[in-house]
Amino acid sequence: MTNEISFFQNPDGTREEILEATFYALRQHGYADLTISKIGDEFGKSQSLIYHHYDDKDELLVDLLDYMLEQVENQVPLPNQSPEEYIEIIVDEIFGTSSNSDVEFSQAVIELRAQAAHDDDYNRLFRRSDDFIRKQIARVIQSGVDAGAFDVEDPSQTAALFHTVLVGIQAERITSDEETIDDVRTEFRRYVEKCLLSE
Amino acid sequence: MTNEISFFQNPDGTREEILEATFYALRQHGYADLTISKIGDEFGKSQSLIYHHYDDKDELLVDLLDYMLEQVENQVPLPNQSPEEYIEIIVDEIFGTSSNSDVEFSQAVIELRAQAAHDDDYNRLFRRSDDFIRKQIARVIQSGVDAGAFDVEDPSQTAALFHTVLVGIQAERITSDEETIDDVRTEFRRYVEKCLLSE
Incomplete structure (x- = not known):
């Protein structure tokens, strides 16, 4: 989310x-x-x-x-973005800002996600949210493949890793300092450049 | 952990x-x-x-x-592994097996990690654990760089992304099916091949 x-x-x-x-x-x-x-x-x-x-x-x-x-589901997608610009926006959303309220919200979301282990209602909602986010990211990647900007075989597979990093960062915000999050962001940008962008 | x-x-x-x-x-x-x-x-x-x-x-x-x-900290590192083999083992550990007890343990660890938002003792332990794991992975990557097997500028930066994916997978195990986890694993292997291994 x-x-x-x-x-x-x-x-x-x-x-x-x-x-x-x-x-x-x-x-x-x-x-x-x-x-x-x-x-x-x-x-x-x-x-x-x-x-x-x-x-x-x-x-x-x-x-x-x-x-x-x-x-979130009813949000209209941003118009007039190239796939490269859109991916950049997605990466920025994954790593978020470091403002205090966002950190607190991330922490709360991870606490709620943990409830999904034992509560069907939470489980259903997080599955729906996860599926939605993965599909949105896959759609952006697919449009980049169609436009010749990205070189990716299976956009939904690539989107799955994007989503895992999103969840990982949400969980890590509880204990990691901003320097470590910056390291992850830099390395993830390297991945996007080498594994997504066409040469 | x-x-x-x-x-x-x-x-x-x-x-x-x-x-x-x-x-x-x-x-x-x-x-x-x-x-x-x-x-x-x-x-x-x-x-x-x-x-x-x-x-x-x-x-x-x-x-x-x-x-x-x-x-875990006192564990003796595996002997006689090449850096490529060692990274393969680390990737396998990140994605774990799909046995039920592992899933249950992953869920419990994420619940405990969520406590770190409000409890200093949990916070201190997860920070120590996270730092330890990142340093171990960075050490393996550094040895691969030294051996000419890996082409990575900043091993601790690369290790930070490995760790985020580890935490993300632990959290995702609560709600994701095995097929999605497989997608993440395949994409992460593609990342290791294209962003770590020397050409």
Whole structure:
């Protein structure tokens, strides 16, 4: 799931307001320490309104992921980008920025991903998100192959490694310093240059 | 942290027996559902003996990670391998086998890694583990450069990407099917061939 979209610019309706509060509370407290009460503090309206819509924190978080994923899925692709420029944008998204809130969000996403080991709802959502991201990246790579810009035999295979690096970086942000992340970025750019771009 | 070593072949002493029980209980139940009581079931001796040594499950899990990491750190490197063969072994370790217990262990490790966002003890151990693994891989790559087998400018940079893929695969094992992991493996091998091996 990408970090780059603004999800809650104009929340309309109670559901979106609750989800917005959940989003910010999750960033601030992380999954383990998140409670409905802390979401209520962020929400600013009656906590009982949250319980009217959701039974527990996991039901709420699953709905948040679902909502965010839907917004990402309905995003219109960037127009007027060459495949090389588009790949550059994807690499930038994978490595994100180092702003504090993004790091906190990455941490929270990895905590939620870990829940997918034991919870079918989380599992289903992360599978859907992973598939969507892989297919989007594969589509960009395929368009580069069609345009003669990329030399890749199997775009979905290449997209699979891109996605693994995305997930790896999200998990590593918990413990790695920016210097190490920079090393990974530089090496991944070398891979893109030598293994994707046509000579 | 690698999946491939047998940690508890000859547990000696109560600490190792408790850690062994924790290891198997963690594999079976995962982090979130793990309790001292479930570890006690695996332990087979009095549960109060566990409480005599450890205050809570996190103290126990941190000691388990510490113990496993120490064993990995003291491992003697494989003798008589060429750098190319050694890299092949490292790639195999990154992608592991698909045996069920390995998948369960991967899931548990990602759950523990997520704790590092909020817990200094977990954070310290994962940083130590990550640094150790990156340095080991960088050493193998450096020896390949010295032998003229690899053409890499900055071995620690290359090792950083290897490590990110290792972590990414551990996290992806929760939701990805074996076919997708195979795609990542094939693409990563292409990277090793085109970006590491000398022409």
